[in-house]
Amino acid sequence: MAKEWCKNEEYCGGCFYQKISYEEELKKKEEEIRSLFLPIVIGELPFEGILSSPQKEAYRNKMEFSFGDQEKDGPLCLGLHQKRSFFNILNTDDCRLPSPDMGKILTVSRNYFREKGISYFHKKRHEGYLRHLLLRRAEKTGEILVSLIHASWNPESAQTEESLLTGWCESLLQLEKEGSLEGHFAGILHTKNDSPADAVVNQGTEILYGKDFFYEELLGLRFKITPFSFFQTNSLGAEKLYEKIREYANLSDSAKDKPIIFDLYSGTGTITQLMSKVARDAYGVEIVDEAVRSAKENARENGIENCHFIAGDVLKVLEESAKREETKGENPEKEDDNGARNCNGELNFETTVLPTPDFIIVDPPRDGMHRKALDLIIRYGVERLIYVACKPKSLARDLEALQNAGYRVKKLCAVDLFPRTNNCEVVALLEKEES
Incomplete structure (x- = not known):
């Protein structure tokens, strides 16, 4: 490695691991993840280690x-x-x-x-x-x-x-x-x-x-990205992350009874669309209107017809859906056969009754999920869910409520989307134990 990383190496602070080899950096990150989750995860820690980034430099998009x-x-x-x-x-x-x-x-x-x-x-x-x-x-x-x-x-x-x-x-x-x-x-x-x-x-x-x-x-799909919509900042590293999500989901595109999948905090709908082949229907929920518009256009351009996107805060969408489920049938002119659309055919969190999911993927912001949103997700009682965390400490915090509800971490893997920094992504598969 060059003696000088960049002219601001002593002043910037962004490249936390600039003075060591990438192999050593990965070892340190793996040790940090292991030490974070070891005292939290109930049972044996099923940690698979860390996946390296295909690019160590010039990776941020x-x-x-x-x-x-x-x-x-x-x-x-x-x-x-x-x-x-x-x-x-x-x-x-x-x-x-x-x-x-x-x-x-x-x-x-x-x-x-x-x-x-x-x-x-x-x-x-x-x-x-x-x-x-x-x-x-x-x-x-x-x-x-x-x-x-x-x-x-x-x-x-x-x-x-x-x-x-x-x-x-x-x-x-x-x-x-x-x-x-x-x-x-x-x-x-x-x-x-x-x-x-x-x-x-x-x-x-x-x-x-x-x-x-x-x-x-x-991964063979094309995504339209607007200035302020969320998209993983390391494109090649994101492919590794999404491949790991598909591996953990372990769903077949040839299955007769395909699941209804929720992709919460869906951004431009990347995960939603990547899971569409193994889903009966996939629902993405994202608070940024611009990202939702892009997600809808992306799905159309990729020829995907079973993805549905809702613009709204995840907590509010789930709350409103639960309320409307309780009063379903009282206002039939605003519902279709499954209650998932309003009279104009548009999904809107104020009028939507979401179907009951069979599988949930959450990819929340760095601070994790609002506790009320997490409680609503737990109420669905899905057998399996995947939690993607860009801040591992947020997952560690949210695991308390998930484990108290009977979920157990079955697989855990780190993916290095941020080489040279002290951040990395973590993806966890959780399964609900029978009571």
């Missing part, structure tokens, strides 16, 4: 970079936060986690806005224009989606916002014309965000060039 400065009143910077600092921003053009294409786009964007004298958004004063740069790049197709996240325009020079953004767009396209990029632009966008929070918030997105989506391919 999504990055959110911030505008700011590294020192007070210093030159404009664009990159990642300095460790243990809320304000200082590092120029991270040579970051080794995303594709080198992203570093080139960072350099051009920073230089362009620095030359134009455009200021970044100050977190305390809530003044300035530039906030974040969102970059997404598909591993299989090479398509790149860029969105400049900015506050409302307050003239900082004689130029207009339109001319400023047009010039920025042209500077990026020049990279492609020169042959400097391995990939190619699917779309260049700009997004308004006047939220006081230091986060990427979409308050309106407009297209400067191309389209507001791109495509990625996983």
